[in-house]
Amino acid sequence: MKMTTDEKVFSVINTIFMLFIIFITLYPFWYVIMASFSDNSAVLTNQGLMFWPQGFNLNSYAKVLKNNMIYTGYSNTLIILLLGTVLNLIMTALGAFVLSRRNLHLKKLLMIIVVVTMYFDGGIVPLYLVVKNLGLINTRWALILPGLISTYNLVILRTAFESIPASLEESAKIDGASPFKILWSIILPLSKPTIAVLVLYYGVGYWNSWFGAMIYLKDRNLYPLQLVLREILISGTNTDMVSGADSQVQISETLKYAVIVVSTLPILCIYPFLQRFFEKGIMVGAVKE
Amino acid sequence: MKSDKKKNKGRLSDNKYIKDIVQNREVYILFIPVLVYYIVFKYLPMTGAMIAFKDYIPSQGILGSPWVGFKHFERFFTSPRAMLVIRNTFKIGIANMIFGFPMPIIIAVLFNEIRNKYFKKMVQSVSYLPHFISLVVVCGMIRQFTSEDGFISYIVAMLGGERQTLLNVPEYFLPIHVISGIWKEMGWSSIVYIAAISGINAELYEAARVDGASRIRQIWSVTLPGILPTIIVMLILRVGSIISVGYEKIILLYNPVIYNTSDVISTYVYRTGLQQFEYSFSTAVGLFNSAINFVFLFATNMLSRKFSDTSLW
Numbered sequence A: 001m002k003m004t005t006d007e008k009v010f011s012v013i014n015t016i017f018m019l020f021i022i023f024i025t026l027y028p029f030w031y032v033i034m035a036s037f038s039d040n041s042a043v044l045t046n047q048g049l050m051f052w053p054q055g056f057n058l059n060s061y062a063k064v065l066k067n068n069m070i071y072t073g074y075s076n077t078l079i080i081l082l083l084g085t086v087l088n089l090i091m092t093a094l095g096a097f098v099l100s101r102r103n104l105h106l107k108k109l110l111m112i113i114v115v116v117t118m119y120f121d122g123g124i125v126p127l128y129l130v131v132k133n134l135g136l137i138n139t140r141w142a143l144i145l146p147g148l149i150s151t152y153n154l155v156i157l158r159t160a161f162e163s164i165p166a167s168l169e170e171s172a173k174i175d176g177a178s179p180f181k182i183l184w185s186i187i188l189p190l191s192k193p194t195i196a197v198l199v200l201y202y203g204v205g206y207w208n209s210w211f212g213a214m215i216y217l218k219d220r221n222l223y224p225l226q227l228v229l230r231e232i233l234i235s236g237t238n239t240d241m242v243s244g245a246d247s248q249v250q251i252s253e254t255l256k257y258a259v260i261v262v263s264t265l266p267i268l269c270i271y272p273f274l275q276r277f278f279e280k281g282i283m284v285g286a287v288k289e
Numbered sequence B: 001m002k003s004d005k006k007k008n009k010g011r012l013s014d015n016k017y018i019k020d021i022v023q024n025r026e027v028y029i030l031f032i033p034v035l036v037y038y039i040v041f042k043y044l045p046m047t048g049a050m051i052a053f054k055d056y057i058p059s060q061g062i063l064g065s066p067w068v069g070f071k072h073f074e075r076f077f078t079s080p081r082a083m084l085v086i087r088n089t090f091k092i093g094i095a096n097m098i099f100g101f102p103m104p105i106i107i108a109v110l111f112n113e114i115r116n117k118y119f120k121k122m123v124q125s126v127s128y129l130p131h132f133i134s135l136v137v138v139c140g141m142i143r144q145f146t147s148e149d150g151f152i153s154y155i156v157a158m159l160g161g162e163r164q165t166l167l168n169v170p171e172y173f174l175p176i177h178v179i180s181g182i183w184k185e186m187g188w189s190s191i192v193y194i195a196a197i198s199g200i201n202a203e204l205y206e207a208a209r210v211d212g213a214s215r216i217r218q219i220w221s222v223t224l225p226g227i228l229p230t231i232i233v234m235l236i237l238r239v240g241s242i243i244s245v246g247y248e249k250i251i252l253l254y255n256p257v258i259y260n261t262s263d264v265i266s267t268y269v270y271r272t273g274l275q276q277f278e279y280s281f282s283t284a285v286g287l288f289n290s291a292i293n294f295v296f297l298f299a300t301n302m303l304s305r306k307f308s309d310t311s312l313w
Helices: A005-036 A040-045 A059-066 A068-100 A105-119 A123-131 A139-146 A150-163 A168-173 A179-190 A191-208 A211-218 A225-235 A255-287 B001-021 B024-054 B057-066 B071-078 B080-100 B102-112 B117-133 B134-145 B153-157 B169-197 B200-211 B214-241 B245-253 B254-264 B265-275 B279-307
Strands: none
Touching: A005 A255, A005 B102, A005 B117, A005 B134, A005 B169, A059 A068, A068 A105, A068 A139, A068 A150, A068 A179, A068 A191, A068 A225, A068 A255, A068 B024, A068 B117, A105 A150, A105 A225, A105 B024, A123 A211, A123 B024, A123 B265, A123 B279, A139 B024, A139 B153, A139 B265, A150 A191, A150 A255, A168 A179, A168 A255, A179 A191, A179 B024, A179 B153, A191 A225, A211 A225, A211 A255, A211 B245, A225 B265, A255 B117, A255 B134, B001 B024, B024 B057, B024 B071, B024 B214, B024 B279, B071 B080, B071 B134, B080 B102, B080 B169, B080 B254, B102 B117, B102 B169, B102 B214, B117 B169, B134 B169, B134 B245, B153 B245, B169 B214, B169 B245, B169 B254, B214 B279, B245 B265, B265 B279
């Protein structure tokens, strides 16, 4: 089909707009990467945008990779992420399974108990007091247990379980399989796509979270990566990063940029593979509405 | 006779539940850990929120602490801080909604107008990216770029502003909060609309083209009406949560110099509760926050049920 002049003008303007979107989305990352390779003094005196490194300097990377808190943060985050996600999935699957059973008299009551918590909560202080009274302060459990089940995810999984035809369980039931066995060997394998989405939701949640760690943890050896980053990037209180060599009281600019690169690179590397799942995930959530 | 029947009925319904529990005990057992979780981490804090009406003394416990009625609420509402944080909460919430809501719709519609499949896929993937960057890193970047020697401060200075750390200027906090929010989420939020657009019947575009409708006319008369139901649902969700302004991003960005424009109810709850340990007072303010959040959600839902077919419950 031939394009009219109007159409061409529209296409050109739209393409320019899209290039603009790409630029404003990616440029901040580009700036961070370029600045991380630059001389600190050059970054400080640089005026405006930066397209190439100002000078070339790998000192900040050397310093970041020598910093133990980054490694500690990474390993703490991985421990919490792996352990937490597994527990999240077990608990969410149990809840979704029971609430998806047909002909349970108490199902409605249990569902209400669960869903009410989406609209009401006690607030951060009462939750803090519960965590404190359970003796979880300064333990990794404080970062996992309070968020063991996301009710939103539970509802998503329940919808997926409900869509599985009852006839598929019949033969197992006749063989006398226990409900747990039915969940484990029939329901879960049939819900793999939804489970994958939940793994990502829970996993990303752990990767990004810092607030719980900030209020519950005192021991810096337990800090997850994001809290270490907060010390370096936001409050500037990470004293390990200030070495005597450059005799600066502040953490140098290039060092902050290098920290951003080192902490965000893994996400950028797996992003292309994850993106597909997430797109599907947001639709899984949308079906519920 | 009558009472007998009633008694019988009562016993029967008792039996019904007991029979159900006995029969399905293996299913119910699986729910016990779930129930324990909800009781301990959801309902216990809800009942713990009663300390808003007490003077909580840790050594006496939640139940043992003395009741004081609405003392903490009165203290909050008579303090000058109350009006400030309530006003900021509304300002930030409404600004985020007015500027943040249309953007994903606009770019979803324009994504749809890209004819080159690969370019389209690429722009979309790029636009989703910031959603996956952690809040701490994004806020770290914002602080860097808006510091006195950051490139955003440079651009602001070029446009006639003063070269300074932008996050120390009270008036700049709102635009920084809103613009960074759009930057981070506009691509990701557009997915819902992209999905809605892909559900529009292609024949409608065909017919519009035959009638000689321009591209802009097609957007106006086919695309937008096609995604209107989605827009309405998203709008209800958005308006319902308009004033539940999150504390995490603000805590990462603000400082005492700009509390006047950046302190919201939730950050105030955090500071008074977990930094100054005024547990009861902070819980009272938090309860007030939850209450107005709920009123908004409830009201928007009522309105939408009245004026359209879409509602959340």
